[in-house]
Structure formats: structure tokens, C-alpha cells
Amino acid sequence: MLKMCLDMKEDIEDQEARIILLQGDAATGEGVKRHFLSMVMNKLHKGFKGYFGKSLGQRHGTSTLLFEGQVDHLIPSTSQVLVQSDLFKMAGRMIGHSFLHGGPPLTGISPAVLHVLLDSNPRKPRETIQLLSLADCSKKANGERGDNELTEHQRVAVILGPSCIDRNQPSLGPTKSPSACGKVLRRTSKQIKQLRKGLQESMFWPLLEARPDVVDVVFPHQSKAECSAQMVLNNIIWPGEGDNEDDDGCPVAIKCRIAGYLRQFVETVTEVKRKQLVKFWLGWELPMPDMQMEVMQGDHPTSSTCFHILRLP
Template sequence: MVMHKLQNGFLINLGNGSGTVLFEGQADHLIPTTSQVLLQSDLFLMAGRMIGHSFLYGGPPLAGVSPAIIHVLSGGSPQTATIVLEDVADIDFRETIQMLAIDDDSKNEKGDELTEDQKAAINQLALSWDLPVLTATNRTWLLHNLLQHAVLTRTLRQIKQLRQGLKDSMVWQLLEARPDVASVVFPRQSMADCSPQVVLNNIIWPVDEKEEEEEFDEPPFSTKCRIAGYLRQFVETADQIQLKQLVKFWVGWELPTKDMQVKVVQAEHPTSSTCFCILRLPAHYTTYKQFTNHLQSCIATSDIGFGLI
């Protein structure tokens, strides 16, 4: 729940809307938001602690952060960070900076690289950030510095707070000594995506334990096999959204974890114990259609029911 809020925003009314998002941009290019209210409230310090403690206790990571931000956050120099246009979260800034990246094949019919309006937009942005205007010789230099300012210079104080939060949780020291660990603490978004095979590989399926059946009045093993088969079929045919809903209903987060246990019980509705990664499925389903319709209705409640219907 904590990491979900960190990635999707907090419901804090700071006069800038109903939600407060700490990271903005597109997947794998997220950067800290430049809100001064959030910065002055030390929310990025809190975010660093949240990320660190989630890592230490085997919780979900913050996926999709820009490699340039991770590089500086891990102790690298801003001058050596690799920045791309996709790292610029503000679309207006990105479109203006992108004009400088036009190659020779993209020139207009008159042969001019940039129109007067384009030059005026670039110069206006450069002057607002205390950079020199565009000339015939500084195009590449200006492109690099505009990217540097848009992605790193405007977020350096946020990055410092994140680093301090990681220090408070003793994770930054690990990142400083082992830079390769950064890909584990801040994985790519593609690594956070669910796939049927990854989910199936982490499931502990019901087994035939006759003594427990007699003691706890559990359904017969043949029934367990039927319900487990329905679940396997659902996982193999579900789309990305349905898989994430299922995993979140199961373990409380959208990323599969080890030892995701399935139990078939006498009950009316599917339920879960997210802390113990246990999914309890009723034994009364006799058709796959009945099973999947009921399961889809239940897993859609994960945002409001914390794994319970």
C-alpha cells in the first residue's frame, strides 16, 4: 500500500489538486516532480525512506525511474549522466527542446533548420533558465544543457532528499559500494510487468494431504485439482491488467512474490491473506465460466478492499 501510494500519489490537498504525485513522466523515464511545496515538506526525504525500507524487507520496488536520476542518486556526477528527450516530463519543454534535435533530413522546404518561431521558442526557454540564446555554433551545446537543466538541475534538491532518505534506511551506503544493486532497488518497468509464466512459477499448488482433509473437512483432492486447473487457465489467458489485479488481490502488490500459495476451501467468495500470500478459492465452482466471472469481480476490488471482497 505504501509503495502504491508513492507511485500513484497521495491524497493530500496542498492547493494544487486532489492528488499529490511525487514522480512524473513516462515509464522508465520518471523524474521527481519539481513542486516546491512537496520539496519544502520533505516528502522526498520520506519517499527515500519508504523505498529503502521496502527494499530491506523484501517489499516491492519503485519501478520506471529514469536512469539519469538513478545515476545521480547513486553518487554519479550530473555531467556524466546520459539524458534522453523522454526524460523530460513536461511535454511543452520536451517539444521545444526537441526542435534542436532535428537532423538534416527533417529540414523544411526552404532548407532552413529552424523557423523564426521555433528559434524564438528555444531562446525564450533558454533565457528563462539563464542559458545563452541559440547561435549558429552552439546548437549541440545548448541541446545538452537544456536537457541537463530540465531533468537534473531542476530536481537536484529532490534527489538530495531522496538520497538522505536512502541513507536513513542504510540503503544508500549499499548503492555507493555496489552500483549494480541500483537495478534491483530501481528496476525497469518491463521487469515490473506481470507475465503468465512468472506468476505460475511462483505458485504453490494444493497437494493431496488426506489427514488434513479429514481434520479440517477440506474438499476432496479431485475438487482441488479442478479449481487449480481453472486458476491456471485464467492466469494463462488473462491480459496484463487482469494479471496485475489478481496478483495485487493475492499479495497486496502488482509484482509476483515467491511462495504464492493456493488453498481450495468451503466458502462463498475468493478471499486472500495478503500478508501470508495465500489465495483461498471456493470449491463450489463447476464450470470455468462461473469461476472466471466470479474471480474477475473479486480481484477488481483490490484497490478498495486490500485483498478482500
């Protein structure tokens, strides 16, 4: 991999010379491309981290999130610094190029934001449809009798939860929730416009206009991006059974034992660890067909991401 060093120099004559130095071997191949796309989309999920100063030999950094909120209801950050820096346009390019090259998608975006992204109309977001379920909540709270209305205390408890009742929160009328949703979307209108422009610059926008159903593939829910144990196991090509010993002198019994350890690891670890294994194996967190597992003589596991090969000692 390449390492870039930036040195502004102290002397004026030195500043006119090269201030950017690239160190390391040039990395090429499909595995490198997958690793790069995974790193790019990870920045959109977890934010860009900046380091400020050093303390006791360690650098402390803070992450700048481009999308904030709950899972499957993420909205663009309202930071004006991010808007002025055109970072959301950059995010649109990253999303478009990742999809065009088969990379991981951006998960958890609010359906209301996606609706405005495609229709450019923040007045009728999709998520306002969920407000229609308030009548059903009223019937259940009154013993399936639709003749009684919820009290103000019950309405706040249904919408906000018990934790907000004792905090002197303003009461919510039947028309305030949709307007509040519209205000949030209007505050993020510039961010959504930049996101749309970035998708246009990546030449991905015509596909979204012609096929709106692709939106659920480009911006899926968080649950659809899970990396389950069965998904990984179904794509693994295990060491084949042949003679008692392979060309490298490794008995079949040892191969089966190590393969059993790998299967147990995939089935028992958390999803985060499972994604780390797949990323070490392939370059990104998406399981792919023909994930080969080999047993070799060595001290540490290695992988060939370009050829989907994981070598275990």
C-alpha cells in the same frame, strides 16, 4: 486493520483531550508488512491523493505526483511545495525501507536522475549518450550515405516528431539538447538531494555507494517489474492428488476444475488484474515461492497472506 480518526473538537477543553482515535484490531504478521510496503510504494507510483469537499455524497480527490514524465524517464516533480515539505526525503526513506525488507522497487526512474543521485554531477547525465545516435539517423535518412547532413526540417522531425513541426517550435541545434537536459536536472537538484538524504537516513545509502550495480535492482526499468502469467503459475502449489475425497469432503474432480479456472484466469486477464490477484494472495504484487491454492466450502475467496494461501470456494 487500524482506522485512525482525527477530531480537532470545537471546545477548548475538548481540544486538550485526545484528538486521535484508533479503531479496529491490531494487524501483525508478514502479510501485513507486505501489504504496508505495497501501499507505500504505490503512493510513490500513483501519487498522494487529497480529498477536498463532498459533492452528492462522493468525495473528489486529486493526486499529487512526486515523479512525473514518461515511462523509464520519470524525474522528480518541480513543485516547490513538495520540496519545502521534504516529501522527497520521505520518499527516499520509503524506497530504502522497502528494499531492505524485500518489498517492491520504484520503477521507471530516468537513468540521468540516477546518475546524478549517485555521482552528484548533473553535467554529464547518462541519457546524453543517446544523442550520439543522431549521426546514425542522418545516414539512414540519406540512404546510408554519410556525406549529406540532415536539413533543419529533418532534424526537428527526427528529434521531436512530426507533431512539433507545425507548432513554430524553436530549432534545435547540435548543442541545445544536452544543455536542455542539464537545465532539467538542475531544476530537480534539491529534490535529488532530499532523495539522497532519505536513503541515507534509512541506512541504505552505504550499500549504494559500495555496490553501484545494485541501482538497477533498486530502480529497475518498468519492463523488469512486469508480473507475467508464467511467473505466477511457476510459483503456485496446486492441490495434491490423493483419495477421491479430502478431509472436508471435496472431490478431487472439483479441485481440478477450480484449479483449471484459476489457471485460465491467470493466463487471460490483464497484468493489472493479475497483480491484484497476487496482492490479495500475498499482500503485495511480487510473486513468491510456495503460493498455495486450496479449495474450501464457502461463498467468497479468502486468503492468508502470512502463509501464502489462497482459498477458493
